[in-house]
Amino acid sequence: MNARQILISLPNLISLARLFAVPLMVWLIVDGEMTAAFWVFVAAGISDAVDGFIAKRFDAITTFGSYIDPLADKALLVSCFVALGIEGQIANWLVILVVFRDVVIIGGAILAVPLGRPVIMRPLFISKLNTTTQIILVALVLAEIGVGVHEAKLIVLMQYIVAATTLASGIGYAYRYVAAISAARQNNGHS
DSSP states (O other), X not given: OOHHHXXXXXXHXXXXXXXXXXXXXXXXXXXXXXXXXXXXXXXXXHHHHHHHHHHHHTTOOOHHHHHHHXXXXXXXXXXXXXXXXXXXXXXXXXXXXXXXXXXXXXXXXXXXXXXXXXXXXXXXXXXXXXXXXXXXXXXXXHHHHHHOOXXXXXXXXXHHHHHHHHHHHHHHHHHHXXXXXXXXXXXXXXX
């Protein structure tokens, strides 16, 4: 394998490492190892920035990477939300909302395919904002219980911000799916 091939593979390997860190992250949270969980989460965040930088800077963007990177991010975030919810660190209603939104997005994409209109999975701006707020909330919660950063009021505020961006993002994707399915029905009706 030459240097160019290694460079092209590196972002994907970093994304895979982040994906494989998900079970470790969940185990650390449910085992009460919040300091270690905080640092693994920080490392995952840094790895996300690094793999994106390498892919863009060195023209190492691949089709596989365009799928594995957001999958790793989503798996990590949803797993953290569920584990922190189980541990009583994030409100259950918010965990349910976050997981439900992701199920709706995945379900909508799967449903659109047999209806003849695959949905291009370009993230909406509100979805990127939602992901950012989710990352901030998880980091704050882990920092508070893992390293003693006391930001209880900010955590409560962030839960409501995450709820608002989750709802807005879910509505945005639902609208996108309904429009895609409607367009497919119209095209099939005029064939």
